Amino acid sequence: MSTEAVETLDEKTLKHPCYNCIAHKYARMHIPVAPKCNVSCNFCNRKYDCVNETRPGVTSEVLTPELARDKFKLVKDKVKNLTVVGIAGPGDPLANFEETKKSIELIKKEAPDITFCLSTNGLMLPFYADELIKLGVSHITITINSVDPKISGQIYKFVDYLGEKLEGEEAGKVLLHNQISGLKYITKKGIISKINIVMIKGLNDNHIPDIVKKVKECGAYMTNIMPLIPVAGSVFENRPTVDDLELNNMRKKCGLDLKQMYHCKQCRADAIGTLENDISGKFRKFDLKEIDENKIGSKKINYRFAVATKSGLNIDEHFGHATQLYIYDVINGEPKFLEKRSVDKYCIGINECSGHDDRISKIISAVSDCNAVLALRAGLEPISILNEKGIKLFQMYNKIDKGIERAIELLEKN
Known part of the structure; x- marks a missing residue:
């Protein structure tokens, strides 16, 4: 060539x-x-x-x-x-x-x-x-x-x-x-x-x-x-x-024969945004005449959850290992995917999963508008810090929609 x-x-x-x-x-x-x-x-x-x-x-x-x-x-x-x-x-x-x-x-x-x-x-x-x-x-x-x-x-x-x-x-x-x-x-x-x-x-x-x-x-x-x-x-x-x-x-x-792609996200057919941050949820299921940031924000949101997931299907990732969180709004009782949010990995090694205020503060900022975080597992420190900020962290393995249902039950009991 x-x-x-x-x-x-x-x-x-x-x-x-x-x-x-x-x-x-x-x-x-x-x-x-x-x-x-x-x-x-x-x-x-x-x-x-x-x-x-x-x-x-x-x-x-x-x-x-x-x-x-x-x-x-x-x-x-x-x-x-x-x-x-x-x-x-x-x-x-x-x-x-x-x-x-x-x-x-x-x-x-x-x-x-x-x-x-x-x-x-x-x-x-x-x-x-x-x-x-x-x-x-x-x-x-x-x-x-x-x-x-x-x-x-x-x-x-x-x-x-x-x-x-x-x-x-x-x-x-x-x-x-x-x-x-x-x-x-x-x-x-x-x-x-x-x-x-x-x-x-x-x-x-x-x-x-x-x-x-x-x-x-x-x-x-x-x-x-x-x-x-x-x-x-x-x-x-x-x-x-x-x-x-x-x-x-x-x-x-x-790669010895031909250039390889390493960064594919296997995107949806309606994806919008960068590969790291799919914001298609902001433009989904709304009348096109009403796709406006102010109008979107005015829709009644019952709950908002951040989900740690590797598959995009299940709650199957440790909180400390997540580099992105899936955000779901519950509107009129129905969970709706909103977007993905990139976060710094909290746990980067066996001795590196606590005492990092810079990392946890960035994660808190990313989920500050959420009622709860759903993850497969989490350490005591992030659970405690999130709780102090009024954000619950629920540990579970389940399909995302079922996990959200369970989280709502737990939030309403309290």
């Missing part, structure tokens, strides 16, 4: 937080305008209005292109560091091409300089690549979980290709052919491509280096190896996931 080409890639990715790890100060907005999907993945369960989950395929609303434009205008006005608009579902953007196309056209009229990107399974990429280029899409992510049709046949239930339902190895062959041909074409046309790979223990984990080598040959800019999220209701709900050590070892191994 020439120096000129590298500089062009660097220039285009400078303000895209997913493609550039040092672009963390910039924000992105996912517009959920694509509900239909043409590939059924065994790890997917695309529940809408699932505020307790932070993962691909989840959204609290599906927007028309016109509503997506209107919401973009409001978000752009309030989120000054917004540089990227992405379409990542909740289905596949190319299975909803007319909605995808119109959304991009409408938003481009409002903000010609905004960066447009989308994520796709690649099945229809050869059909729409030229139109995406004309629309000004500069970044495309393709999820390629295998370059062996036999393995693909175990990852996908079926592929709906031009009205024909394909299964097993046959589905894998068609999907792979279109993914690879589409990838080669868009990279030749100057599109910056990222390849998402879901690492599935015992299925494709040993095969991932082959995927990375193949997509490198086809011109991919980087790969993003992600852990399987065992989602309730999916075929793979009971399949074990990989730990951070296994995941990062694979990334390091594959």
Whole structure:
């Protein structure tokens, strides 16, 4: 690759937080305008209005292109560091091409300089690549979980290709052919491509280096190896996931061949904000004419909770280990995800979990508007300090919504 080409890639990715790890100060907005999907993945369960989950395929609303434009205008006005608009579902953007196309056209009229990107399974990429280029899409992510049709046949239930339902190895062959041909074409046309790979223990984990080598040959800019999220209701709900050590070892191994992404948050289809601070809750389930900070703040909030969670599903993280807390409001008895808040890790070693006023003061500041903190475990010192500030800390392991119900019971008893 020439120096000129590298500089062009660097220039285009400078303000895209997913493609550039040092672009963390910039924000992105996912517009959920694509509900239909043409590939059924065994790890997917695309529940809408699932505020307790932070993962691909989840959204609290599906927007028309016109509503997506209107919401973009409001978000752009309030989120000054917004540089990227992405379409990542909740289905596949190319299975909803007319909605995808119109959304991009409408938003481009409002903000010609905004960066447009989308994520796709690649099945229809050869059909729409030229139109995406004309629309000004500069970044495309393709999820390629295998370059062996036999393995693909175990990852996908079926592929709906031009009205024909394909299964097993046959589905894998068609999907792979279109993914690879589409990838080669868009990279030749100057599109910056990222390849998402879901690492599935015992299925494709040993095969991932082959995927990375193949997509490198086809011109991919980087790969993003992600852990399987065992989602309730999916075929793979009971399949074990990989730990951070296994995941990062694979990334390091594959990094010898191609640039790797280490900072992925496996975002929702309606995510807004920086990767470290998803503020989509501030813009969720409100009439678009009323998305105003003052009006949002005036809504009746019964309780506010900060939750220590690694999975985004359960209360499953030690208070002292958390680097971000999920904030939930209880409005009219219903828990609603508001946002994520970054905090300093309170416990950084066996002898470093107490006596740090600077750390605890920052955490208290981050949760000062909360009634309680919910965590898997916590030390006596933070429990005592939070209690002095009028903030309860409840230790429990439970699903987030159930934990919030229990916390409300305990607060009302007192």
